[in-house]
Amino acid sequence: MMPSRLTGLTKRMQLGRRAVIAFPLVWLTLFFLLPFALVLKISLSEAVIAIPPYGPLVEYANQTLKVVLSLGNYLFLLSDSLYVAAYWGSIKTAFISTTVCLLIGYPMAYAMARAPGRWQLILLLLVMLPSWTSFLIRVYAWMGILSNSGLINNFLMGIGLISSPLRMMNTQFAVIIGIVYAYLPFMVLPLYAHLARLDSALLEAASDLGSHKFNTFLNVTLPLSMGGIVAGSMLVFIPAVGEFVIPELLGGPNTAMIGKVLWEEFFLNRDWPVASALAMVMLLLLLMPIVWFHRYQSRELKE
Amino acid sequence: MMLLSRRPSFTTVMLILGLLFLYLPMVVLVVYSFNASRLVTVWAGFSTQWYGELFRDRQILAAVWTSLKIAFFSASMAVCLGTVAAFVMTRYGHFRGKTVLSSMVTAPLVMPEVITGLSLLLLFVQMAQLIGWPADRGVATIWIAHTTFCSAYVAVVVAARLREIDRSIEEAAMDLGSPPVKTFFLVTLPVISPALAAGWLLAFTLSLDDLVIASFVSGPGANTLPMVVFSSVRMGVSPKINALATLIILAVSLVTFLAWYLMRRGEAKRRAQLKQVDSI
Numbered sequence: 001m002m003p004s005r006l007t008g009l010t011k012r013m014q015l016g017r018r019a020v021i022a023f024p025l026v027w028l029t030l031f032f033l034l035p036f037a038l039v040l041k042i043s044l045s046e047a048v049i050a051i052p053p054y055g056p057l058v059e060y061a062n063q064t065l066k067v068v069l070s071l072g073n074y075l076f077l078l079s080d081s082l083y084v085a086a087y088w089g090s091i092k093t094a095f096i097s098t099t100v101c102l103l104i105g106y107p108m109a110y111a112m113a114r115a116p117g118r119w120q121l122i123l124l125l126l127v128m129l130p131s132w133t134s135f136l137i138r139v140y141a142w143m144g145i146l147s148n149s150g151l152i153n154n155f156l157m158g159i160g161l162i163s164s165p166l167r168m169m170n171t172q173f174a175v176i177i178g179i180v181y182a183y184l185p186f187m188v189l190p191l192y193a194h195l196a197r198l199d200s201a202l203l204e205a206a207s208d209l210g211s212h213k214f215n216t217f218l219n220v221t222l223p224l225s226m227g228g229i230v231a232g233s234m235l236v237f238i239p240a241v242g243e244f245v246i247p248e249l250l251g252g253p254n255t256a257m258i259g260k261v262l263w264e265e266f267f268l269n270r271d272w273p274v275a276s277a278l279a280m281v282m283l284l285l286l287l288m289p290i291v292w293f294h295r296y297q298s299r300e301l302k303e
Numbered sequence: 304m305m306l307l308s309r310r311p312s313f314t315t316v317m318l319i320l321g322l323l324f325l326y327l328p329m330v331v332l333v334v335y336s337f338n339a340s341r342l343v344t345v346w347a348g349f350s351t352q353w354y355g356e357l358f359r360d361r362q363i364l365a366a367v368w369t370s371l372k373i374a375f376f377s378a379s380m381a382v383c384l385g386t387v388a389a390f391v392m393t394r395y396g397h398f399r400g401k402t403v404l405s406s407m408v409t410a411p412l413v414m415p416e417v418i419t420g421l422s423l424l425l426l427f428v429q430m431a432q433l434i435g436w437p438a439d440r441g442v443a444t445i446w447i448a449h450t451t452f453c454s455a456y457v458a459v460v461v462a463a464r465l466r467e468i469d470r471s472i473e474e475a476a477m478d479l480g481s482p483p484v485k486t487f488f489l490v491t492l493p494v495i496s497p498a499l500a501a502g503w504l505l506a507f508t509l510s511l512d513d514l515v516i517a518s519f520v521s522g523p524g525a526n527t528l529p530m531v532v533f534s535s536v537r538m539g540v541s542p543k544i545n546a547l548a549t550l551i552i553l554a555v556s557l558v559t560f561l562a563w564y565l566m567r568r569g570e571a572k573r574r575a576q577l578k579q580v581d582s583i
Contacts, residue, residue, distance in 0.1 A: 013483065016483065016484070017395065017398075020387060020390070020391060020395075021391050021395065021398055021400070021404075023384070023387050024384055024385075024387050024388035024391060024404060024408075024454070024458075025400055025403070025404050027384055027451070027454075028388075028404065028407040028408070028451065028454075029403075029407070031423065031426070031447060031448075031451040032407050032410070032411065032451055033403075033407060034426060035422030035423050035425060035426040036422055038422065038425040038426055038429055039418075039421060039422045039425055042425055052428045052432075104317065104321055104324070105321070107313065107314040107317035107318065107321075108314070108317055108318045108321040108322075110314045111312070111314035111315045111317065111318035112318060114314070121563065121566065121567075122563070123318070125559055125562075125563055126322060126325075127321075127322070127325070129555060129556065129559050130325050130326070130329065132505075132508045132555045132559065133329070133548075133551050133552050133555045134511075134512055134529070134532075134548065134551050135512050135514075136512070136514055136529050136532055136533060136536070137332070137532065137544070137547070137548040137551065138328065138329070140332075140532075140536045140540070140544060140548070141328035141329065141331060141332045141548070142328060143536070143539070143540055144331065144332075144335065144540045145328060145331060147540075149342075151331060181324070181325070181328065184321070184324075184325065185325075188321075234413060235412070235413060238413040238414075238415065239413060239414075239415055239416070241415060242415020242416065242417050242418060243415070244416065244417055244515055245514060245515065245533070248537075249536065249537070259415060259416075259417045262417050262421070263417060263515075266421065266519075267518075272425075275421060276421065276425070279417065279418045279421050279422070282415065282417075282418060283418060286415070289413075290410060290413060290414075293409065293412075293413055294405075294406055294409045294410065297409040297412075297459075298405055298409070
């Protein structure tokens with residue numbers, strides 16, 4: 001082959017390679033990364049009554065270029081205890097829900113991974129199937145179960161255990177049930193993936209060497225499934241912090257969660273700068289968990 | 304001792320309880336969709352009237368159609384975008400921007416929806432100011448938003464498959480002089496097609512199900528099914544929504560069963576072929 005043709009070919013291949021890389025890179029930069037810069041920008045602007053309802057950062061008038069970065073929105077978040085309470089409420093609720101998911105999900109995933117081979121796929125589909133139906137409708141199902149005239153209260157009053165209905169709807173308890181119910185499959189899936197890969201020879205070796213069942217679990221199974229625990233917990237915790245639908249439908253008006261507060265600032269108060277500042281602070285709080293999740297995921301991708 | 308070993312283990316009991324926890328609320332939805340009473344919590348006899356009312360509700364029917372259209376086009380575009388992203392991540396060595404790309408592929412999996420929705424809306428507003436597009440938000444903006452977050456899920460599913468398959472087939476094709484593009488379409492794509500189908504279905508259900516992001520980026524013209532359902536359930540429980548839930552659960556169960564059946568048949572076929580090879 002002539003050298004010039006060869007370099008022509010490699011050049012064309014290089015160009016093709018770049019085009020292939022550019023397609024997802026440009027799309028995601030434009031529609032995923034760039035929007036965050038805009039959120040930052042608008043969180044630093046002032047709210048005005050206009051369309052769109054925020055003021056400009058850069059103004060040019062009377063031969064002076066004015067760059068106004070307003071920190072007012074962030075200071076406003078700190079000054080009003082409503083917002084601090086909402087952040088704290090979200091993190092607390094998400095943390096409790098994640099722990100409950102882990103406590104229910106781990107034994108489930110363990111049993112699935114130990115089930116006979118032909119059962120494993122069926123069990124996996126059974127666990128995942130609810131998450132493929134409608135999220136909204138699954139949360140809605142709990143409204144009919146937990147309300148004052150709902151199934152649980154009707155049943156308990158019917159058998160005479162209680163005389164007046166227990167208040168379960170519009171409480172933090174209802175929000176936690178809703179999150180656990182909606183996100184449990186996302187906890188079980190990565191746990192199962194890790195536990196199924198676990199080499200049973202390791203467990204046999206431990207038991208042959210006289211290790212007690214519980215010690216084997218603590219020293220062999222648990223450390224080897226750590227990747228699944230991290231992935232599952234992050235898949236529940238991070239979206240749960242920003243959850244809107246569940247606190248809105250099950251938590252009632254008094255539940256302070258940040259996703260709901262952001263929604264109300266945006267849609268009801270039409271205060272876009274404060275909503276943006278709320279989003280930026282939420283992102284900052286979630287940055288560590290997101291980076292943790294990403295590290296774990298990219299390790300998975302390399303394997 | 305015999306009795307002890309037959310007793311189901313703690314984890315098996317938890318698995319059964321966990322599955323009951325996942326399915327009982329859905330069973331309740333289905334049962335009460337056939338309730339004659341408007342009150343969802345009082346049983347007043349069997350009736351299918353709510354299904355009739357559901358099919359007469361023009362607003363819901365229009366929203367179903369809008370949602371199906373958006374989900375179809377979002378899933379199709381997300382499969383293209385996600386597959387290319389997965390291919391680039393697994394098959395190309397190091398390149399500039401790889402870290403950024405891999406972060407942008409995994410971050411949407413966990414990003415709270417309110418943040419994604421708000422940020423995309425601000426982008427569309429800014430774009431409308433700068434280049435005049437999109438003048439009206441609606442189906443097109445929801446399509447872009449859904450494609451973006453669904454492609455992350457597709458990329459994860461497809462990347463897992465790309466890492467699993469035997470790379471020597473692709474290398475053999477290239478060694479025999481097949482150009483990369485041809486190798487991809489004739490060798491790689493057929494092998495990963497089950498993952499593409501799974502990714503498409505996942506993207507389709509995710510798009511169909513999204514309320515928060517669609518609410519942010521939609522305009523007055525386009526109402527998706529979750530938006531209509533949400534404004535209805537906010538007012539309280541309604542038997543019409545139970546009927547809709549039953550139909551959704553039925554459709555998802557049928558598709559899942561079909562997928563399971565096809566997977567099982569594929570497995571059986573492979574085993575039979577292996578047996579044939581052994582007997583020769």
